[in-house]
Amino acid sequence: MRLDIRRRTQRHYWPFAAIFSVCALATPAAAQQQPRQIPTFIVDASWPHVPDKYKLGDISSIAIDAQDNAYVLHRPRTLKPEDAAKAAPPVVVFDKAGQFIKAWGGDGAGYDWPQREHGIYIDPKGFAWIGGNQCPTSGTPGLKPVADDALLKFTTDGKLALQIGKSNASKGDGDTANLHRAADAWTPRGSNEIFVADGYGNHRVIVFDADTGAFKRSWGAFGKPAGGVDHCEITRVKDFPPGDGLPDFNIAHSIRVSNDGTVYLADRENRRLQTFTSDGKFVNQLRVTGGPFAASLAFSPDDAQQFLYVGSGKAITIVERKTLEVLGKVEVDKQIGGGHHIQTDSKGNLYIAQTDKGMQRLLFNGMSAAAVR
Template sequence: MTPTRNRARQHLCRAVAACFSAAMLIAAPAPSHAGDIPTFAVDASWPKPLPNNWILGQVGGITVDAQGHIWVIHRPRSLTDDEKGAALNPPRSKCCVSAPPVLEFDADGNLLRSWGGPGEGYEWVGREHGIEVDEKGFVWVGGNADNDNAILKFTADGKFVMQIGQIAPSKGSGDTTQLGKPAETAVDKDANEIFVADGYGNRRVIVFDATSGAYKRHWGAYGKPPSDEKQPPYDPNGPAPQQFANPVHCVKLANDGLLYVCDRMNNRIQVFRKDGTFVKEWLYEKNTRGNGAVWDIAIWPDPKQTYLLSADGENNEIRVLKRDDGTVVGSFGRSGRNAGQFHWVHAMAVDAKGNVYTAEVDTGKRIQKFKLTSDALR
């Protein structure tokens, strides 16, 4: 080969190599960067199988404690005969029996502790709904059956501490001693107060002292007094409802003192200061009817708490929202029964590493874990 042809061949090879390298750079996925929007992948192996032939019923709540442990409350009485066949007399099948109502898991899905149900000194709820573990390790639970008008406080090992309200008829949204099928709680460790999304019977947020149970204050939508007058059905083309709909389904407190409330059937999040002053509201999937589009909220664990995650049990997805203005910047999930899909995603929680845990009711009756796949924590 002549020198001229050899040089031409070398130039051609270098040109082809350069083009190939450029193509590889275009095809390669972009690296994650600090401040990325949270994205997730389901961990289909979580949790590990329960011991003792146990099975979960409808899952009424899920939360993460300061140690990164996942706490679940489920509804043993929601199990059908074919699900709890081993518990029947005589047994109809080899599997299964109900797990205790309250269960604690580690991040790997190992069951650490379980307890709950009727006991001495307190009234257990008729249908379990909502669970919170405060900074001191106390576990708060509630219920939303008829007359489930109380919240209960326990130690982490299930020792009864305090009851606020009674398992008795509700006295309405203006009463300061009784609740109305409370859905969820949030504890303000600095003020030692517990905020209650109250709930399936009442139309308010109510606040108590977290140690004594003494009443502090309450308010309804827009920070106004709540009313128990019958409300018209939700109309996506009508004016903004001036009262919360039933249920007031969640309450979450951010580090900057803003309180986020799920007005589920009205498809909106309302934001307040801790004293009940209304700040703003955001509407999502406004044409959603049925059971509504705003079921639960989790606050993102980066230092600025940049995002909110919002569970939508009617549309069966989780939206990623910018906390400053409520803009939707991402979502995951869809309706279905496979891993990573939902049927009535009812509650959710996020740990310090950005892993998301979800709970399903109705026929879902399961919990799932979604691992963070982006760099969204700095």
């Protein structure tokens, strides 16, 4: 595994009791230190309880609200023809015990519902943000040949509150009115801005006023103006150059903004995590090019948000958030993968949306020393 990191030095720890250890990845410098306490998990085999009347397609994203209810975004159009009549609406909501609450979403009057559902996020005010990543030339059966260039804001009962952009309207990375196949969104605590990983067609972070949808600012990789070529097909990187990597984002796939205002962007196909100030100045990056890395992001729920979870193929990498030091990974028995998108709840449980394998909750199982090598 090739790992490149620019480090800062401050360290904090999350005080929970030790339970058991997980496999760890460590830099040579970290190997000289005492083992860290890191979170551990076990699979919750009973979560969730999907009503018999419903079938769910590919699970793309899971959002958690302030009551620890889980909002599951799936793709009804991916169901087999024999299951289509039982397709659940795209948003299916479960309580913290995994019991079904309600379902909503889909095509409707007055808004451009995405053809290919991608990301869902519940902001601090309790609104649900939804985007899609349909490409007009994908040729996917059952999907309209349009680009998902809108970001939708709903109440958690499915009533439209705001639409930013319009389907099939993007003019590229310089367009301040439309998204282009946006992947994820986040609002930091105490802010009224929505930060968007934009995404599959564009190559940028873009920020809007969360109430009005007014454009605020945008930037690309390393804090530079956004650029890159719009490909319908995902461009897989085969040879990773040394140093900082390629100049533009290649699938800006997941975004989080910490309580201290640091923006974390998962640049999936470049296998790197980049961090920025909230106004777009580049701060730091972590590249792990030996295998899939930086598909998804989630914070630990402590106020300091000590740990950043990073989806990495079959596992979830545990990173010390402030220093970007790799501490270990979550890879437990019967885990379905590292997540297309991931999220945590107030108890520290991890939720995995894995498009090809379904969804899963990993229960936080206490802290244990990482087995550094």
